[in-house]
Amino acid sequence: MTARFTRNDRRITTLMVVAGFVQAFAGSLLVVTLAFSRPDLELSQGDASWILAIIRLGSFTAVAYGIWGDRLGRRRPLLAAFLTLLAANLATALTSGVIAFTFFQAVARAASGAVAALAVVYLAEEVSPRIRSFTMGIWGVAGSLAGGLAFLLAPLFELPPNRWRWLFGLSVIGIVFFPLLARFLRESRAFHMPVVTSPVASVLTGDSGRYFWPLALAGMAVGAFSGPAVSFASDYLINDLNWSVLSSSLTIISAGALGATGLLIGGRAADRFGRKPVMVLGMALGAGGGAAFYWQPGPALVAWIVVGSFGSSIFVPAISAMRSELFPTRNRVVAGSLLSAMSVTGAIIGLGFGRLTIDSWGLPTTITVLAVVAAAAIPLILLLPETRGAVLHHEGSRVETSAPDTIQVFAPSD
Template identity: 25%
Template sequence: MSTEQARPAPDERRWKALGVCLAAGFISLLDTSIVNVALPSLERGLGASEAVQSWVVSGYALTFGLALVPAGRLGDMRGRRQAFLIGLALFTVASLACGLAASPTWLVFFRLIQGTAAGLVAPQTSGLIQQMFQGSERAKAFGVLGTVIGVSTAAGPLVGGLLIDAAGTDDGWRWVFFVNLPIGLAAFAVGLRLLPRLPAPGKHEEFDLFGVLLLGSGVLALMLPLVQEQQWTGREKWALLPVALLLLGGFWVWEKRQGALGRAPLVDLALFSLRSFTLGALISLTYFAGFTTVFFLYALYLQNGLGYSALASGLTVLPFAVASAIGAALGGRLVMRFGRRLVVIGLGGVALGLLGVVAAVQLVPGPNLGWASALPLLVGGIGSGMTVSPNTTLTLTRVPVNRAGAAGGVLQTGQRVGSAAGIAVVGSVYFAHLANHGRAETAMQLGLLSSVGIILVALVLAVADLRERQVRPEPEKAGVTAGRGWDEEGVRPGS
């Protein structure tokens, strides 16, 4: 009997189950950007110092990134449903604790737990999509996920601004965390009923704890100087980067050894023999390095440079959020037809939109910038939607389902590292020019041009991948691709 004949019929509740995944994904990604506009409220209402504010923002990103790969592998081995629900419950409780925090120290502590919980949830979402959907349906599901990624990231400043405006500056920051509670509780209750269980594995696999230690230490050494770039003065922090390279190199050697001995590695390195996965992960890392920095810079410039309120600043990115949702929906429908060409078009649209914002800053330097940048942000948003979800689909399309969680964790770890690196690099450009010359408009333009330069690197990678596919197409099936190590069910001999 063929693999297709043996595959069970799709679960009729799969689209409703996807809704549960998207709700959890929305609140976990919303929290990466919503707190940015709440920092003045934190300072006034809780007495949070600049160092505390930095850790509230960067600590979440740090623990989020550290948890992704181990959590993805854990879901692959023990069940994505269980890992998802545990992570969601922990995230909801941590959100409540953040909102009730009585001191800055407790807020940072609970925020670190919240980031860890978000990192536990995120790879289960991509793994569950791989598990529940096939073919064009999977592309559409990733398209909807791309919509959520774009909307949640861009809508964070708007939602935060609305909450602070409604609750007041002293206590508004608490509602930035409380807003997660009804969504988290509802998603957990529905998820208990709808989320599918992972079929029992054929053999017991041990969890690679030493691999977790090596990878976690390497990612920590890599991300720490990036997320603390503005707070840690001096060059000593960059000494952690060669340490990170040594640890990550040791992780690679250890994982190869695990595979050679027939043991289950944390990350199956055969994933990187798939060109679609390797190039897609690089494109994702580079794109998020350029894309995430835009909202960071824009909020800084509008509030500090032009005197916008938190709510007004959030409203200015609404065109990007709406357009990103539209672009992601289109991308999910068209990716199976156009493939990597769609990513190339999307990246070109983002670059064009950001150049339009640069022009708007030059031509309309006053308080009307929000209106002047609406059209360029609309163009950039459509491009972003047509980049994120199609690239995710193409990156994971040949990954075996029983490796989907770990693969999703690798992909999203790259996104977190890219975001941290992009903010460090572009933020340095912005703050250095502001400190040396005092011209916020020029600093903003230089920062945006730096973001465009990073996105153009992602565009070059996408074009290179497209040309390579035209010359040497990748085999259609994961099993064929692995003449390189996997059979049709995604199982490596000896694993």
């Protein structure tokens, strides 16, 4: 597999892995510290669900980064979002109170989403088509390792009650990688200055709109389920099942690591067999495993973590590749940002639904209802064209070669 990587493939993959690791570690802390921050901020699970929903509203401002990226280039907004994420986490560490926590984490959420969206576009536009989804799997593995590291460090910041803020401050260490990104990250070869049009309108209507809305609605359904399911996993083990912080962290890390093998398996499968079948399988396994986890108070829940994690993991590289391949260069970053915003909208709806139901129905029932919604969105994926091998630029030029209605496909030689 290594022989398939060109020098440029290795360069851009390495840079995006570095950016993705820092972004995933810093961005995961909101969920990783929830079991500590929620009692310290004197919030019930229902109240916490509402606060998490408000924080996710910040993701909508990531569209501004997307417009910037499509109008003036990918490089500068990625670097700016990288710095903003670390600054917002530092502010979270240095301030107190629910309002400050909510505000700065909303800023961090927007910046984290922008870094992720721009990293995916960089990989889509710079990496060889035959390994595009696989490299996105590698990028996803970096994010998974970063999240695992955050969970591994969490027990060290359990007591006293406000020590969880130190973990947010620790994420600022990621600034040491900024000079590397600033020096070696060049502008995407596929980018060219577009004709001035409304980038948002061009995504929502016309040919792009035919692909945007099925993806957006499916993303909303998945987000409505994954938002509460992921956010409350550690809190559920610690505060509902009375697991220790160490046991909870080690379980999530070990089982999640097994499931995260799906990032590479899913990436390779999406490059060989297509994006759509991998996405459908991932949605089914993710919803089923995620819901079953909340109904298993014993050791069997570990198996369901693996199933749910594997499903969501194989989904990530396939959807990341497809959402870049369906849209032309002139609005690719905006499309990705809008799709992320729609997924966040789903998470907000799911968390808002949880605010109304968790305290009365219980967490397992609430998560199960939302899992059914996610699974019901699978037919929307089947409405989309297959994009495996779409060519996004000519080697050595900045000329766009792929548009929604004229996707050029590279036929893998294997």
